[in-house]
Amino acid sequence: MENGFLFRQFTELRLLASGRIADLYRGVDPETKRTVCLKLMTAVSKADPAERARFLRAAELQSRVVHPNVLPVYDVRTGKEEALIVMKYASGGSLFHRLQTEKTADFSRLISWGKDLCAGLEAIHCAGIIHGDVKPLNLMLDESDRLMISDFGEARTIGEALPVQPQVVINGSPYYMAPECARGYAPTAASDWYSVGVILYRMACGRVPFNGPDAETVMRKHVYEKCADSRRFRSDLPPSVAELILNLLKKDPAARPADGKAIAAILSQCDRS
Numbered sequence: 001m002e003n004g005f006l007f008r009q010f011t012e013l014r015l016l017a018s019g020r021i022a023d024l025y026r027g028v029d030p031e032t033k034r035t036v037c038l039k040l041m042t043a044v045s046k047a048d049p050a051e052r053a054r055f056l057r058a059a060e061l062q063s064r065v066v067h068p069n070v071l072p073v074y075d076v077r078t079g080k081e082e083a084l085i086v087m088k089y090a091s092g093g094s095l096f097h098r099l100q101t102e103k104t105a106d107f108s109r110l111i112s113w114g115k116d117l118c119a120g121l122e123a124i125h126c127a128g129i130i131h132g133d134v135k136p137l138n139l140m141l142d143e144s145d146r147l148m149i150s151d152f153g154e155a156r157t158i159g160e161a162l163p164v165q166p167q168v169v170i171n172g173s174p175y176y177m178a179p180e181c182a183r184g185y186a187p188t189a190a191s192d193w194y195s196v197g198v199i200l201y202r203m204a205c206g207r208v209p210f211n212g213p214d215a216e217t218v219m220r221k222h223v224y225e226k227c228a229d230s231r232r233f234r235s236d237l238p239p240s241v242a243e244l245i246l247n248l249l250k251k252d253p254a255a256r257p258a259d260g261k262a263i264a265a266i267l268s269q270c271d272r273s
């Protein structure tokens with residue numbers, strides 16, 4: 001793609017990922033010598049003012065939450081048409097890529113990534129923000145495997161009125177989508193916790209609780225099907241952790257646990273198994 005003037009200030013550029021809204025690059029800021037991640041709007045998103053506004057809004061919401069488990073936004077640069085987000089570079093890549101190679105997480109990873117996820121999500125909710133797209137592709141790992149929540153592209157403040165938009169399904173999101181969202185309702189803090197339940201299940205069992213040939217089937221299962229106990233696929237999982245996962249995956253949003261510290265404390269019991 002054509003690189004704009006905002007982008008040309010960076011050196012040693014390497015494409016990391018390419019999406020509909022943005023392309024992501026690794027680069028070096030020549031002023032600070034820091035390796036950074038650059039999220040640059042694509043031609044498609046530049047052409048649409050609503051997409052551009054969403055892109056900038058996402059960066060604004062992400063930069064509002066300063067927490068070790070939320071990926072830091074360093075800077076947002078805008079030109080007449082262009083917009084670029086400068087972020088911390090996560091050298092460990094995404095949790096999605098890690099789980100592709102490792103399939104399941106051992107207990108020490110399950111605990112540390114689970115705790116990181118809970119702490120980051122709690123900080124986001126405390127800032128009055130719903131993430132709305134918690135999934136392994138949006139969870140980054142740093143050089144010491146610390147997990148940081150990123151991609152606030154679907155985020156909104158609590159109570160914010162939503163522009164009516166068709167249900168968009170991108171990059172395997174239906175696997176991590178809460179039943180109420182699959183039914184077309186806007187995500188709440190409880191929907192984010194449901195996604196945490198799916199991620200814990202995925203890390204523990206090497207599979208998502210609901211699978212199927214297409215997004216509709218998966219979404220229907222989230223709404224109507226009971227999920228199999230995680231201990232069927234990971235028999236050494238402590239019962240309290242298996243129960244926590246089932247509780248996070250409750251169909252009724254009001255029945256799900258939502259206290260990050262309490263959830264993290266239950267995860268720690270994997271230590272004693």
Ligand SMILES: Nc1ncnc2c1ncn2[C@@H]1O[C@H](COP(=O)(O)OP(=O)(O)O)[C@@H](O)[C@H]1O
Binds near residue numbers: 020140
């Ligand atoms: N800070 C980062 N450091 C390293 N890789 C990143 C970073 N941010 C994103 N990526 C890579 O780019 C992918 C897409 O990034 P994301 O912000 O989720 O964009 P999109 O809006 O296209 O979903 C991630 O899954 C990850 O592989």
Ligand SMILES: [Mg+2]
Binds near residue numbers: 137138151
């Ligand atoms: Mg993403």
